[in-house]
Amino acid sequence: MKPKSPWRFLTLLVGAFVFLFPFYYMLIGSLQAEPDPSVKGAFPSPGNLTGKNYTEINAAIDLGRSLLNSGIFTGGVILGTLVFGVLTGYALARLQFRGRGAVFNLMLLVQVVPFQLLTIPLYVMIVRSYGLADSYLGMIAPFAINSTAVFVFRQYFLQLPQELFDAARIDGAGELNILWRVAIPLVKPALLTGVLLTFIGPWNEFLWPFLITKQQDLQPLAVSLSNYLTTVSARAANPFGAVLAGACVLAAPAVGLFIVFQRRFISSSLESGVKG
Numbered sequence: 001m002k003p004k005s006p007w008r009f010l011t012l013l014v015g016a017f018v019f020l021f022p023f024y025y026m027l028i029g030s031l032q033a034e035p036d037p038s039v040k041g042a043f044p045s046p047g048n049l050t051g052k053n054y055t056e057i058n059a060a061i062d063l064g065r066s067l068l069n070s071g072i073f074t075g076g077v078i079l080g081t082l083v084f085g086v087l088t089g090y091a092l093a094r095l096q097f098r099g100r101g102a103v104f105n106l107m108l109l110v111q112v113v114p115f116q117l118l119t120i121p122l123y124v125m126i127v128r129s130y131g132l133a134d135s136y137l138g139m140i141a142p143f144a145i146n147s148t149a150v151f152v153f154r155q156y157f158l159q160l161p162q163e164l165f166d167a168a169r170i171d172g173a174g175e176l177n178i179l180w181r182v183a184i185p186l187v188k189p190a191l192l193t194g195v196l197l198t199f200i201g202p203w204n205e206f207l208w209p210f211l212i213t214k215q216q217d218l219q220p221l222a223v224s225l226s227n228y229l230t231t232v233s234a235r236a237a238n239p240f241g242a243v244l245a246g247a248c249v250l251a252a253p254a255v256g257l258f259i260v261f262q263r264r265f266i267s268s269s270l271e272s273g274v275k276g
Contacts, residue, residue, distance in 0.1 A: 021042075023251070023255075024042070025041075025042050026244050026247055026248055026251070027244075027248055028041070028042055028043075028044060029041065029240065029241060029244040030053050030054070030241055030244035030245035030247070030248045031044075031049045031050060031051065031053065031241070032044055032048055032049065032050070032053075032238070032241050033048050033049070033050040033052065033238065033241075034048055034238070035238055035240035035241055036048075037240065052238075053238060053241035053242045053244070053245040054245045054249075056237070056238070056242045056245075057228065057242040057243070057245045057246045057249075060228055060242070061216075061221075061224040061225070061227070061228050061246070062224075063221070063246070063249055065217060066219065066220060066221040066224040067221055067249065069136075069217075069218060069219060069220045069221070070203060070220035070221045070222070070250075072136050073136065073139050073140060073202055073205075073209065073220050074199060074202040074203045076136060076137075076139075076140035076144070077140055077143040077144060077146075077198060077201070077202040078195055078198050078199060078202075080140065080143070080144030080145065081143075081144065081145070081146045081149045081194060081195075081198045082149075082191060082194060082195070084144060084145045084150075085145070085146060085149040085150045085152075085153050085194060086153055086179070086184065086191075087179075088107075088145070088150045088153070088154075089149075089150050089151075089152070089153025089154040089156070089157055090153070090154075090157050090175075090179050090183060092104050092107075092150070092154045093153075093154045093155075093157035093158045094157055094165060094183075095175070104154070107147050107150060107151070108147075108151070110147050111147050111148065111151075115142075115207075115208075116207070118142075119207065119208070119211070122142050122208075123211055123212070126138050126141060126142065126212065127212065132212075133212055133213075133214070134212070134213055134214055134215050134218055135212075135218070136218070138212045138213075139208065139209050139212055139213065139220075142208060143201070143202055143205075143208075146194075146197075146198055146201075148197060149194040149197060149198060152190055152193055152194055152197070153187070153190055153194065156187040156189075156190035157183060157187065160183060160186055160187070164182055164183075164186075165178060165182065165183075168181075168182050192261060196257065196258065196261060199254065199257060200254055203250075203253065203254055204222055204250070204254070205220070205222065206222045206223060206226060209222070209223050210223045210226065221246065221249065221250050222250060224246075225243065225246045225247070225250065228242070228243065228246065229243060
């Protein structure tokens with residue numbers, strides 16, 4: 001067996017350090033009593049470390065409420081993505097209807113349209129036509145269907161053996177029953193992948209919640225941090241550390257989620273559902 005090259009390990013170590021250093025600097029900066037934006041600030045003395053920045057940012061924007069708003073917004077988007085994505089992906093993969101290919105091609109075309117291009121018509125429709133300003137539904141609605149998740153679900157459903165569906169139809173099962181009892185249990189990795197792919201977008205989303213919400217008790221954490229920067233930070237003792245403390249709180253759930261579920265991306269064998 002050929003031994004591993006130490007240069008390869010060293011290269012990976014350096015790459016990991018470069019990738020993780022911004023996160024380390026963000027954490028250290030959030031704990032500094034006196035801000036030090038220089039490189040030297042990445043290695044502060046123990047006497048310059050404190051947790052007051054977290055207390056200050058919490059008093060200014062209510063971290064708990066902002067996190068709850070981010071959770072409701074993200075949870076609603078994930079729920080819509082799973083429900084509508086699974087239904088649409090199954091239909092595009094397993095149902096035969098006229099124009100199926102055109103619908104799939106149109107869905108792929110939508111992926112290349114930047115969201116900023118749709119912001120004005122969406123704002124007019126959501127706020128003026130539906131009256132959903134300052135509401136969770138108004139924040140969630142434009143993101144409830146994720147074309148990338150639909151594509152992922154469709155590809156997983158296409159891998160399932162046709163014999164499973166034929167057997168279920170012979171037994172008299174309807175399409176929704178087949179989807180719930182046959183297809184979904186075999187594509188659990190796709191569901192988890194859809195959740196992970198969807199989570200990071202709405203959790204860090206700033207533009208749309210900023211436009212749609214004016215009430216502070218409805219704003220997610222990303223918007224609250226922006227408002228803090230433009231209004232309260234000038235009067236703070238250490239605005240640099242307080243903002244980094246809020247950024248750490250915002251990043252923590254996303255980092256934790258990916259650390260816990262990183263090994264679950266590997267798909268299980270789909271052919272195991274077929275017995276000879």
